[in-house]
Amino acid sequence: MIPPRHVIVCGAGVVGASVAYFLARRGAGVTVVERSGVACAASGKSGGFLALDWCDGSPLGPLARKSFALHAELAKHLGTDYGYRRMDTFMLAARERGAASGGHRVAAPGWLDGAGVVTAALGSTETTAQVTPARFTAALLGAAQALGTRLCMGVVDGVARREGAARGVMMASGETLEADAVVLAMGPWTGRGAERLPLPNVYGLKGYSVTLEGIDVPAHALFVDYRTADGRALEPEIFPRPDGEVYVCGMADPAPLPDSPEGVEVSKTACDTLARAAGRVSTALAAARITRGQARYRPVTDDGLPLIGRVPGVAGAYVATGHGPWGILNAPATGLALAELITEGAVSLVDLRPFDPARLPAARARVI
Template structure:
């Protein structure tokens, strides 16, 4: 990617990134690092929504066999490089993990069918288990710390700015081809000029007419709790993907458990499709979903019951598309207006490669780190309208 300082008659590109989640922040980071003048507009605060409440699980090859494979592999490796660059182990909890598939059955009276090398803290009614990821293929970050670390670095090292405000519209110059981006207008009347605009607002893409007129983005509401065990040193770095059988019967649930190097244990699941509110601060968890997650925690480990402190009960919306793939690229008929959304549960994993590729597309006219053609917004538009 070219680095383009303002020299001679060459003017640095001014880019406005709408959205302070992991996708927007990663894009802003790589744009600013490579010479753009970057302004991030966020309605509430950096990493206030899913990027502050997600699990932060990273997998090298779990998306293999589908369109997201190359994006995920590039991003997994980029996470490692960013950790080396930014001291991720200490600044935002980056570390490799062993990942296990664990079957828990509430109806069992105690642990059974458990091999001797299963981590000792997983002492609930284990039905069966197996490894599904190694320290070479799975890892984790604390997503809120990761996102805020990148934003702070972009501000302090590369001159990016953060503006708190709500986007009202994107301004375009008139033109037969649909026009070109010239500004972003905020609800309070502020106008921020721009050569390019990136719309990285996750499930709130559905609130923007220029996006919703082309394709649908809907929100999947996911719940989570964060616990602080009395003895965090007893919890080993093993991520758990559960098949959880309730004593009441029915299909198994699939919650996930992520111990963090901060001493916390994050547990998520209980997802439903719901209407996305206008403000991220209006997202509240469903009490029954939180109750179930606490019950799951108790049955996974005695370390996660009793004296374990509940640090958070929360929910967030994951941005999803009808074909299940993210949308990354320039909106058809809107020169200089780019979108990055629809990453579903893989937003934290795929944030770095999405941001790096989009920065290349904006700065150089094409992406080299990963082929974005599978994610082009024009795939939703009839050929006659492109």
């Protein structure tokens, strides 16, 4: 096969940035097209938690293991500090009112001095790690740009085709950008920017997060089984970051996906609930200031697995989205595998068949 000389990657989230970086490393000319801002959506507002083996037993297991290893390599090779570090990870039980039953079941770090109970050690510095996702995404894109990748701001409106094959993208501005291949990595908006392609449904699942500041706590990731005073079961996740910020996320919300990242609405009540949950497990977190309340949509598919591979029946069109709760973890292996597929026609890194977009029916409205 003749490798494409110029590839357009639609979307500058972590997945698009990773695909662009690995394509650029393989010598392809790349243009990344982004409507709003680099890492402006889930990729900039997510936890950035990474786990070696938490996807084992699912088709994602091998992808996650490769990605976990690639994260360690990238942290050395990208030459930018984006908060990569290994962490110990704990499970806790906590209640908004009163104490969770029983005492700690494993040795509890001293700073977890609130009303929570540490119920398990879930990971060690061998198996769990973190990045600060916005900075990681920017570092990948920056490294791709250093290799010649261009970033172009604009809204993709569809894939341009000639004789059935992808030949670029049509922009909302009316312009057409030409290329030999196109990668759709627009997160939960992938279906909207590719409405006339035979792609399966991609949805957006909303979640909230807050960042806290003014405290200094160790590198321990926390997964909390939490009950609110009115009986709701929540599962907040708490990730202290190396720069002193503590990130707390959780609270799924069925609100529909807005037309663009700018349209995402934040519920102050949901953010306050998350901050209160964090305060129940540690007096340091209870004393911390909320610096940001945020909401974002993670991209999900009908079977919970990502779409990574060729768009069925359209030569030169590829897709990489639907990574759900593990997009930051799995971006590196996704980017490298797709770059292999595009430049060599085959993938040696990992078996992409479980993620083949052709495994799911195409969204009916979209097929023409």
